[in-house]
Amino acid sequence: MAIITKRLPEMNWERRSSEEIKKRVFQALAENRNYRNEDVLGFPATYLDEVEFYEDAPFLEQAAFLSAFLANPNHIGCHTLGEDQSEQAFKGTQRLEIEVIRLCAEEIFEGEKGKQDGYIASGGTEANIEAMWIYRNYYREAFEANDKEIAVVYSKDSHYSIAKGANLLGLFSVPLDVKEGTREIHSDAFRKALQSAIAEGLRYFIVIMNMGTTMFGSVDDIDLITAVLEEEGVPFRMHVDAAFGGFIYPFSKGKSAYSFQNKHITSIALDAHKLLQAPYGTGIFLIRKGWMQFVRTEEASYVPGKDYTLCGSRSGANAVAVWMILMTYGSKGWRAKMDMLMAKTESVCNRLKHAGISYFNNPYVNIISIPASEIPEKVARNYFLVPDTHDESPSWWKIVVMPHVKNGMIDRFIDDVHGFKQMTFK
Numbered sequence: 001m002a003i004i005t006k007r008l009p010e011m012n013w014e015r016r017s018s019e020e021i022k023k024r025v026f027q028a029l030a031e032n033r034n035y036r037n038e039d040v041l042g043f044p045a046t047y048l049d050e051v052e053f054y055e056d057a058p059f060l061e062q063a064a065f066l067s068a069f070l071a072n073p074n075h076i077g078c079h080t081l082g083e084d085q086s087e088q089a090f091k092g093t094q095r096l097e098i099e100v101i102r103l104c105a106e107e108i109f110e111g112e113k114g115k116q117d118g119y120i121a122s123g124g125t126e127a128n129i130e131a132m133w134i135y136r137n138y139y140r141e142a143f144e145a146n147d148k149e150i151a152v153v154y155s156k157d158s159h160y161s162i163a164k165g166a167n168l169l170g171l172f173s174v175p176l177d178v179k180e181g182t183r184e185i186h187s188d189a190f191r192k193a194l195q196s197a198i199a200e201g202l203r204y205f206i207v208i209m210n211m212g213t214t215m216f217g218s219v220d221d222i223d224l225i226t227a228v229l230e231e232e233g234v235p236f237r238m239h240v241d242a243a244f245g246g247f248i249y250p251f252s253k254g255k256s257a258y259s260f261q262n263k264h265i266t267s268i269a270l271d272a273h274k275l276l277q278a279p280y281g282t283g284i285f286l287i288r289k290g291w292m293q294f295v296r297t298e299e300a301s302y303v304p305g306k307d308y309t310l311c312g313s314r315s316g317a318n319a320v321a322v323w324m325i326l327m328t329y330g331s332k333g334w335r336a337k338m339d340m341l342m343a344k345t346e347s348v349c350n351r352l353k354h355a356g357i358s359y360f361n362n363p364y365v366n367i368i369s370i371p372a373s374e375i376p377e378k379v380a381r382n383y384f385l386v387p388d389t390h391d392e393s394p395s396w397w398k399i400v401v402m403p404h405v406k407n408g409m410i411d412r413f414i415d416d417v418h419g420f421k422q423m424t425f426k
């Protein structure tokens with residue numbers, strides 16, 4: 001593995017034993033109102049179906065997450081805004097969610113103590129759209145902006161949820177070209193795009209920065225983009241899409257401009273259902289305090305504290321799962337796990353290099369993108385590599401080096417690429 005000297009953020013959350021984790025989760029569940037033996041008359045919900053998911057299964061006593069799943073707490077609302085601002089029936093598990101948000105914002109992204117809000121969203125898509133929704137409403141409220149004056153600016157390698165969000169919110173999209181070889185946003189092209197957007201009447205900007213794009217794992221040069229925005233003197237709000245990179249890049253890269261120490265960053269989206277290996281339905285939305293108010297839905301009159309999220313009702317078990325995983329590893333354990341994943345990624349890169357197959361890889365992210373001309377489509381499809389497009393011939397295929405990707409799998413893949421190439425060239 002290459003020796004990289006990195007200055008690491010001061011992450012320091014302790015790992016806990018499985019007994020401690022179990023005890024805390026069962027305690028949190030006990031602090032919730034229990035549909036089985038306590039009075040709950042007004043909710044349109046209950047525990048999971050009692051025939052299919054029976055509560056007296058003996059293993060449940062040992063299974064904290066499954067018990068939370070069966071108990072089915074609803075985490076509607078945004079709990080970091082204050083405990084009295086949330087549904088009291090589920091305050092036990094909501095406290096675990098508050099701890100997750102605090103840990104991600106303060107330990108991983110270096111936010112000041114108690115200065116961030118957030119919630120467990122359904123995924124990266126929701127967390128990205130939540131940010132765009134907040135900034136659109138902010139421009140409307142603070143500047144009396146018309147939606148036609150607000151633009152969402154993002155690299156064309158950004159996830160499609162950004163275009164989806166701009167479409168939903170009625171905002172103008174400004175996708176930026178990237179350099180083919182490095183996937184970097186071209187600063188001159190960015191400046192030109194900004195100037196022509198201004199010439200077309202756009203005055204307020206929502207800028208999305210990627211910490212790990214979907215197809216390439218590339219990380220946008222946030223300092224360069226910020227410098228251009230400041231030189232042009234336009235009002236902007238910056239959101240980081242760390243749905244892929246959020247649980248790896250801060251650990252593999254160390255300190256970077258991607259943290260709440262950077263005054264230009266207002267919000268960050270993460271996905272726990274990608275690298276953290278939490279169940280689907282666990283995106284994480286983080287934002288500086290003072291911003292959630294722009295999406296307070298006054299009409300949510302039956303929700304204590306009102307609702308600020310896109311999704312409304314959501315499973316508290318998801319928050320429990322994320323909390324359990326983070327506590328199982330502690331910051332040192334998670335860093336060690338990410339170091340191993342990056343070592344494996346580097347070894348795959350080396351094998352590709354030896355095999356004469358070219359690729360793109362950000363050395364801090366576990367995605368390897370291979371030009372389609374380098375490998376036969378049949379082999380790529382056999383191994384479920386993901387193409388950049390299903391609409392036409394792909395230009396790229398990607399490998400994501402996840403924990404299930406073993407050396408033998410890579411060896412077989414490279415052998416198959418070779419075998420196929422030899423057959424084709426005979």
Ligand SMILES: Cc1ncc(COP(=O)(O)O)c(C=O)c1O
Pocket residue numbers: 122123124125126128159161212213214241242243244271283
């Ligand atoms: C960079 C990035 N952002 C956002 C998303 C959307 O995440 P989700 O599918 O969890 O909504 C993805 C998903 O792959 C992603 O890679």
